[in-house]
Amino acid sequence: MVHFWNGNKSAIRQQFERNLLQIALQKVKPKHIINNDLTNYPKAEDEGEVFTRGTDILVTVAGNKKFAQGSYLMLPKPLCRGLLGCRVLIIHKNKLSEFSSVNEKQLKQLSVGIPATWADADLFRVNHYNVIEQGSLEERLIAVQNGECDYMALGANEAEAILVEYGHLTPDLVVEPSLLLYYPFPLVFYCHPEQAALLADVEHGLEQCCATGELDMLFEQTYGADVRAVKLHQRRVFHLTNPILPSELADYQSDLLPI
Template sequence: MPISTDIDRYTINILKLAIARQDIPYRLEFDPSDTRTQSRYIEDVASGKVDLMWAASDQNLESRLLPVRIPLLKGLLGHRIFLIHKNDQYKFDQIQTLDDLKRLKLGQGTTWADTKILESNGLKVVKTNKYESLLYMLDGGRFDAFPRGIQEPWEEVNKIPGLQLVVEKRIMLVYKMPFYFFVSKDNPRLARALEEGLNKAVADGSFDKVFFADPSIRKAVELADLKNRKVFYLDNPNLPRETPVDRPELWLDINQLQ
């Protein structure tokens, strides 16, 4: 996968940590010019053209690929704040209930796990295949907000010169959203190696050390002003039964960040 965002860079650090805990010889190869969609990545991992990818999980993705069920972002990706047009903050200042929010339109990727979660909770969603298209569509008023993980929008507001985007100030959505490594179902050996390496890193504290020391995560938590946001909790009906919700050490306690 191309390494283009802070989440990508953080995930590579976690990948290197997992490999180091297993003492596995490896060579990482990335194509910075890669423009494949997530749908294409899923196909290429399934066929073995690509060894692994990372993505938010749901039942459909776990049916097609083999997940490594250690949430790489400790569930932080399920804490969503909005990217909006700079002139639209007034729309969100008036929101007091989930029904109020349901009057607005949210933008999402067609195949993203978040899309089904938002729709199943009664929210209006405008969909497209390409991520950058969502930024242009938001700027053009095709929808009102683009929900992002709390560490994502700070660099995205300036990603495309000329777009008039800002981070919304007072709303946050929260739902269970594991973000995993995925490999081909034909490569269980790689999945086992990664899972064992990640579990060792969790057990010895090095996983949390990398997570809490990551500058993009630390900055995002500070900028997002979590304590003063109005939170709407959503159900995730597509959360696979195998999700390790009974392992609290794998999930973020938001109080640890405050």
């Protein structure tokens, strides 16, 4: 039994990351059974201690400061093509005209809502954005709906799905069509420090899935329609730096980034 912690993220990410682990392990150890743990931890310190609670493996952003150095093993192979760092804005539909002409300085002065404990809150602060970090994803969406925050910045892999999921609570929210915030924000596997063999199995399985095209197929099945819908290559791009990137991934750039 492999205990996979898959909480504190959107449903579409949970689906992709669970399926990703499943197909990787099937290549090497097809008898592995995955316990897909969807527990959400409201406190960052609780999330950072999941390996002390029986977790074997998880997916998180590379360099996530919630996890103390030495408390995990990292597989420095970016997953999901860096899509999580391609951020589109969720805004109230009445603000579409305002955002269509906003420049980078003006955007930084507006308030971005980020749920408590999300790893990108510090990243936005380092880049001098006006961050309101509190509550859950649902609460931050409602705050944008009610005008308490100006916008949220969600991964292009999840923005449309999240709007659908919470549409009954936030009917006036839309994906802003002209802007893209980009920062290198690769998702990677973190493993329990005593589970090096499991991480090696996952690495070998991923290599085989890359060779067969199964990873590209999973990406397309899960995210393809949503990525095409947000039209990344037609957007103005504001670049942010990511100070938490580990040295192994210091030069990482998503291949989805508009040229």
